[in-house]
Amino acid sequence: MPSKSIRKIDDVAVRFAGDSGDGMQLTGTRFTDETALAGNDLSTYPDFPAEIRAPAGTMAGVSGYQIHFSSHDIHTPADRVDLLVAFNPAALRANVEDVRSQGMVIINSDAFTKKALARAGYSEDPLPDLATRFNLVEVPLTGLNREALAGLALSQREVDRSKNFFALGMLCWLYSRPMEATERWLQGKFQGDVREGNLRTLKAGHAFGETTELFPTHYSIPSAKIEAGHYRNITGNTALAWGIVAAGEQLKNPVFLGAYPITPASDVLHEVARHRHFGVKTFQAEDEIAAASATIGAAFAGQLAVTISSGPGFILKQEAIGLAVMVELPLVAINVQRAGPATGSPTKTEQGDLLSAIFGRHSQSPVPVLAPSTPGDCFHTVIEAFEIAVEYMTPVVVLSDGYLANSAEPWKIPEVDSLTRKTVSFAEASEDSEFQPYQRNPDTLARPWAIPGTPGLEHRVGGLTKEDITGNVVYGPENHQHMVDLRAEKVARIANFIPPIEVEGPDSGKLLVIGWGGTKGAITAAVEEAQANEQVVSQAHIKHLNPFPANLGEVLGRFEHVLCPELNEGQLAMLLRSRYLVDVESFSKIAGQPFKVGEISERINAILNSED
Amino acid sequence: MAAETAPRLSRKDFVADQDVRWCPGCGDYSILANVQRVMPELGVPRENIVFISGIGCSSRFPYYMNTYGFHTIHGRAPAFATGAKAANPDLSVWVVTGDGDGLSIGGNHLLHAIRRNLDVQILLFNNRVYGLTKGQYSPTSELGMKTKSSPQGSIDHPIDPISFALGCGATFVARTIDVDAQHLQQILRRAHQHKGTSFVEILQNCPVFNDGIFAEVEDRKTRAESALVLEHGRPLTFGSAGGLKGIILDHGVPKVIDLKDEDDPVERGVVVHDESHEMRSYASALATLKRPDFPVPVGVMREVEKPCYEDLLVQQVTDATEANGQGDLAALLNSGDTWEVA
Numbered sequence: 001m002p003s004k005s006i007r008k009i010d011d012v013a014v015r016f017a018g019d020s021g022d023g024m025q026l027t028g029t030r031f032t033d034e035t036a037l038a039g040n041d042l043s044t045y046p047d048f049p050a051e052i053r054a055p056a057g058t059m060a061g062v063s064g065y066q067i068h069f070s071s072h073d074i075h076t077p078a079d080r081v082d083l084l085v086a087f088n089p090a091a092l093r094a095n096v097e098d099v100r101s102q103g104m105v106i107i108n109s110d111a112f113t114k115k116a117l118a119r120a121g122y123s124e125d126p127l128p129d130l131a132t133r134f135n136l137v138e139v140p141l142t143g144l145n146r147e148a149l150a151g152l153a154l155s156q157r158e159v160d161r162s163k164n165f166f167a168l169g170m171l172c173w174l175y176s177r178p179m180e181a182t183e184r185w186l187q188g189k190f191q192g193d194v195r196e197g198n199l200r201t202l203k204a205g206h207a208f209g210e211t212t213e214l215f216p217t218h219y220s221i222p223s224a225k226i227e228a229g230h231y232r233n234i235t236g237n238t239a240l241a242w243g244i245v246a247a248g249e250q251l252k253n254p255v256f257l258g259a260y261p262i263t264p265a266s267d268v269l270h271e272v273a274r275h276r277h278f279g280v281k282t283f284q285a286e287d288e289i290a291a292a293s294a295t296i297g298a299a300f301a302g303q304l305a306v307t308i309s310s311g312p313g314f315i316l317k318q319e320a321i322g323l324a325v326m327v328e329l330p331l332v333a334i335n336v337q338r339a340g341p342a343t344g345s346p347t348k349t350e351q352g353d354l355l356s357a358i359f360g361r362h363s364q365s366p367v368p369v370l371a372p373s374t375p376g377d378c379f380h381t382v383i384e385a386f387e388i389a390v391e392y393m394t395p396v397v398v399l400s401d402g403y404l405a406n407s408a409e410p411w412k413i414p415e416v417d418s419l420t421r422k423t424v425s426f427a428e429a430s431e432d433s434e435f436q437p438y439q440r441n442p443d444t445l446a447r448p449w450a451i452p453g454t455p456g457l458e459h460r461v462g463g464l465t466k467e468d469i470t471g472n473v474v475y476g477p478e479n480h481q482h483m484v485d486l487r488a489e490k491v492a493r494i495a496n497f498i499p500p501i502e503v504e505g506p507d508s509g510k511l512l513v514i515g516w517g518g519t520k521g522a523i524t525a526a527v528e529e530a531q532a533n534e535q536v537v538s539q540a541h542i543k544h545l546n547p548f549p550a551n552l553g554e555v556l557g558r559f560e561h562v563l564c565p566e567l568n569e570g571q572l573a574m575l576l577r578s579r580y581l582v583d584v585e586s587f588s589k590i591a592g593q594p595f596k597v598g599e600i601s602e603r604i605n606a607i608l609n610s611e612d
Numbered sequence: 613m614a615a616e617t618a619p620r621l622s623r624k625d626f627v628a629d630q631d632v633r634w635c636p637g638c639g640d641y642s643i644l645a646n647v648q649r650v651m652p653e654l655g656v657p658r659e660n661i662v663f664i665s666g667i668g669c670s671s672r673f674p675y676y677m678n679t680y681g682f683h684t685i686h687g688r689a690p691a692f693a694t695g696a697k698a699a700n701p702d703l704s705v706w707v708v709t710g711d712g713d714g715l716s717i718g719g720n721h722l723l724h725a726i727r728r729n730l731d732v733q734i735l736l737f738n739n740r741v742y743g744l745t746k747g748q749y750s751p752t753s754e755l756g757m758k759t760k761s762s763p764q765g766s767i768d769h770p771i772d773p774i775s776f777a778l779g780c781g782a783t784f785v786a787r788t789i790d791v792d793a794q795h796l797q798q799i800l801r802r803a804h805q806h807k808g809t810s811f812v813e814i815l816q817n818c819p820v821f822n823d824g825i826f827a828e829v830e831d832r833k834t835r836a837e838s839a840l841v842l843e844h845g846r847p848l849t850f851g852s853a854g855g856l857k858g859i860i861l862d863h864g865v866p867k868v869i870d871l872k873d874e875d876d877p878v879e880r881g882v883v884v885h886d887e888s889h890e891m892r893s894y895a896s897a898l899a900t901l902k903r904p905d906f907p908v909p910v911g912v913m914r915e916v917e918k919p920c921y922e923d924l925l926v927q928q929v930t931d932a933t934e935a936n937g938q939g940d941l942a943a944l945l946n947s948g949d950t951w952e953v954a
Contacts, residue, residue: 232950249941276932278939286724290691297695416941452680455659462683
């Protein structure tokens, strides 16, 4: 066996691309787990079509999975990739322009037939041209995989479906990844010849890498120096689901999750449904409205209630959320935002629902709004949302997004004892005084949570205007104004519960970059890059969007320029400008894709180089 | 538990301190009074009783009951009730809705609540008109009904609540009349006893927008001829001495026959009422009986047994706990592939 050179590198971005039926997401997640176990920091970006299996070989059916891994701290899946693995011509055509100049492109040469090229929309063979721009490596994946699996009792179709594991084995050799985790996973997932086939082709791919002359070099990426602790990989959706389960455990009250299937939120329902042994009840409702309504019914009956959806479904819940505002019951309503309007692009990310979360119900209907900023942060955010909901007796909206939902990052597993500050308590009858359903806690303005089954607290709540203290139905003008003011004040006081916003970098100066939610990684990468180049720039990221942190206005006022990148038309910028009279510069992108670091860097440079 | 030690409650204990705000002469007054009368007899601790409603005249009901109550949003009461009952199966949950709330804006939720067979009671007050929005035609209004929104007459074919409930697979379906106190109370008791979703249509007069729509069955003088009172095991006869009639099924099609006072109706082929038919075609045939060709059937049309949603849900939680052990959060967070960074 010829001995090959091994080169140490710091940072690699790889993208797998193929048909939606080729197993790209699976290949990507397996490679991600191996990379995590190798001790690298990482960030991933799955990008797949809304169609389950679009016609094979067409651009519409291309599914991709990008992973960026490094020996240092990283925040994004990377703007450009160093290696693209394209399983067919359509996958090549859809992705090749994201490969860095002279980067490596591995193609499944068996799939590059005249017919397949035509299906992908290539009128001529693109390979000669691409070979001048990239390090093009042609590997007959289909054939090699068939050879590896010869003799097994599998249909041709079953054999061909394994070729993603051949590619995975090859990449494991190329980047010196351990394969034990994938082997374990295959042992558990499949049986018989399918298992044997996948294991065999994984190893064959690895051996092919080792022996072929196509790869003269392979690479090692030293493990990253990250904070000590016990780690795992986690996606935003898994983190939301586990946060829901954890809230029930830590607040010491059973959870009820009501949901209706919708992309990209359904995975949270699936994951929570697997954990009913925590006493969690999951309810697949007949529609989005029923999901929200049943959830509020469960809150009325005393459970930690949560409903989850995505944009179009979330809008349908708004009337019910308005009722929860009126009857002041605790509810967590999660919106995993996606690109719209209407059905839009269900699998693509966006931050378009901020204003609708804060203002999207009729009349004055204030709700606290929180947004997680990383996949792991989804876990902590949902627990905090439950805490606010029960502390202040209010519905709370959590805004995740399609990018956070499916992206993975290494996550330091928290100690469970450190997760919450409080437990649930219910009202009980007192012999000294008559029960008043709208008597408030003087500090939080929360009304009591008095649940059916409690003797002596029988009372009625409903959507009609309530009298202060008694909760009786009244329509008087003074009471109405008073109750509107009370509800607004109650939500405003949540600013006392949440931490002040922190600035990364200098406390004041020429430029503050401010963002919210899932854009944190890209903003942080751009700001750190600028700081590394000795540019003076600071960053702050808002998790609490309503109410804002108490010190936010003061922080904004300390900078000459405030830049606000958002995946919408400037919704946070609008809020900041109107609230604080600060000339916030909006940087808007609505392409169904996360920000590239370079896009934000350009804006930072433009402002820092401006003459004012 | 509490039921044994608690003092005996009376109707008064179920009267809330709020002024009732329905129009004078509204059928809802009678329904409210009879519900309040039946409550103490059920043996359910008052704190375990919950009334949940949507929007409309009927949906103001919970405010007048001194129990737990939740006046929710238009059409969604069955969904709120589903959450409350699933959360706490010990509660006695009563949904109050109307023909507009339950069958128009909330038709979907009514369908799914019934098919899930939660152990709740659903009382649908049917006055065949929108009251609270001031008199538009409802999904149960007759074709041609002239209202402010249908000056030339409604062109919507009406839906029959009983047929709807049967179509959803309801395990208990009954119809009663707002002003027939005894019958109403009897049906409420039966609805409560039934384990599963009990769907009760209550024919209710709206004196302002649809006065007299059920006058024939509400009026004691005409009730015998116009109503068919269903009793399990008894033949389907109606009318009074000298003018008795019976219902036969001719090739599955209901027909009215005249009976002599001395006739044995069963020998004459009159159908004997059987609530517990597994097939719902019998109850569905009953549901098609309409004035003026037939009497209006009142009573329990169907009662069968099926597992309840909340019991199955609790069972699944129990099964999952038995299979996996009580959930352990630290174990969950540390499950699968993890690694140590020194």
